[in-house]
Amino acid sequence: MSNERPFDGELAGVTSRVPVDDYEIEREAVIAMLERERRSLTASLVALSLLAIGVAMLPNPGLMVVLLALRVVSFLFTRTAASRLEKKVRARDPLRRSRWILFGAMLLTGVTLALMLWPQPQAAPPVAVALIQIVIIVAITLISVTLAALPASRDAMLFAFWGTASALILLHPADIDPMLIAVITLGVTGVRIYSANTGQHMRSSARILVENRELSEDLADALAHAEFLSWRDPLTGLFNRRMLFEETRKERSARARHLLTIDLDRFKAINDTFGHGVGDHVLIAAADAIRDWSASLGDPDEHPAFRLGGEEFLVILRGLDDTAALDQAERLRMQISALEDQFTDHPGIAISASIGLSAWRFGESLDDALMRADIACYEAKNTGRNKVRRAA
Template identity: 35%
Template structure:
């Protein structure tokens, strides 16, 4: 079988396997893109929810601070009104703290003198003995006159020890000198109650803190962290890169990686933040991604397994077909080959002779003549009777080797056509050329020097007949003429070449 035909089967199976592997890779890539999209969607969803929640927190805190600031400003304005200052204590309480008394979550409002001692108390007509001379809010107003509303560090308020956030404003005399501070407090528990209704997950948290780093509120609350300075954290400065934004960093105090969403609270020196651990976000998409990955892996593995099995089957069939074709080719060769000499047999000769006839009858300028040589081992029956059939078979093989050496091209054919008779077909050769070739064959057989006691000269010889197919002559006539020339060579004494030349016979004797 032609090598290209042998390669066709494996090449086809490899192409099929490559196509299925390519499809598998496309499915895997599409699944990977789907998983990536799921991950991106989960992050976007959590980021969007965190931003919406933080906007609600920022609005809530800013509104409450503004509301409390109105109460503080009312007290500042009232203390600067001589009519209210000179009123009886009960009437002054009503005038100064009427609006503040309705504020949910607002603690006591105190007016402190220049030494930090309370001289007006929203809870009692007689002020409690409270003093804050070292508090950060008191020192800030004492040192500067342009502070405005000041949000101080959280502290525990006597007598119950509740954590509160102080909000304060400066009091001044008519000449602008420092006259003290009006201070109100917001209960941290009030913010915890508000934030508890705004949940973004069990492991998530909401907090806000001062620009200087002190934590004011955290939900869910951890009391030991209230007032803790966060400015030393590696990611703290990122809260001030923009007015709002998001980033991923280790959380505090657990160190768990989390998505931070932050924004500034109104015009105040406060930052609000919502923190969601990344493992919470991962839990939104990873189980589905794992299920998809397992399903795709099973699908792709099955496809690859079936592909390999199919490829092996195709290759097995290809090999079987190749073996069958080789066997058919061998059978065809055997059907056209003489088993003893290895030369083409009578069937092959008949086919080659028919082709030569077709070419000889073709149109002119492609018409091709041919010559035929028939040869026969002289007195071969006597040789077999004398030396045995095995020796006779060796003689036939030796003659066949001589003929094979005399063949000069793929169109020339030497065949064993029966018994000790051989034929040589010479397309394109004239009668004279065929006679010369026949003479060389005769001499080559004689030079083998195979003993034959019953033959003239004491050795194996052959007789040969030659004829050229004439124009319009049938193949049967040419063969008959060549056969007649062969018998004439035997009649004239054997070991010679007799050719039919132009319808007459002439002999060349060795």
């Protein structure tokens, strides 16, 4: 996303309730404005049709036909510029060029609308003149309100309209009272004030939309995090005890299964010597090693890993016979021992694990299989540590 401030206008007068991105507020306001502009196509075509009817009722419409044609060209140019800007806004592309194109289109809109007020001869039907003038007044007001979220483009149109209309009055002092300039000035000022208030309302609505969206995203993130923590150990990211019992509750397969209980050797000494921060890093590194080792066996879901608490871990192996399970347990033990190479900043640190392996027989409870794996793990510790022992 470009860092360029892509929109005109400020957010003055809009009270913030939660921290939000001003870019997003402006973006939503402009998108809403452009959608409104697109939906106003029917009203714009009706206005052009009424102008055409008024011009057709004039006795000598030649010049007015030309001015009406300019108005149609300006209308098409404006819609093209607005569509281009909307695409850029939605795609979050740089907007400088599109913004200036729309600015120019609105200048042209103000000029062509004012030119439609060209003084008519005395013989012109009052109904036709009144029709043209009413349509122009309504069009100026509606366009200003529609452009409320782009005040620079709106003001460009109003200024162009005021300047062109004033020039027409000054060029025809015999046909038009110059005091009408004051009337036009008051009218344009009133339209601008009304449009500015509408713009503030649009930005307030955009702010509420952005706030609600960000709150929804924050809530979704919080729920996802809560769900993650309900099944995962927050330090290592491995499954927790709750997930272990959920996993075994659903276990229905008759395939060969083994439990590996993994206990890091002399972990308390690591905490006491190097601090709990280093101890946490050792736990994370061990968990990563277990996770990578499990993934190397195939589908990680087939061999889930759990942190039971402290420095104790558990892995459920599926689909391996006794010999293969023992070989893989030895490979994991060596990978954990190799973690010392990641802690060269802490000389003398010793990282190893004692692993107990037991078959989890079909129909046997998790507690019974886990007890035998724990006994084997204790045996590995009692016979020198950094070993794998298989339960009887």
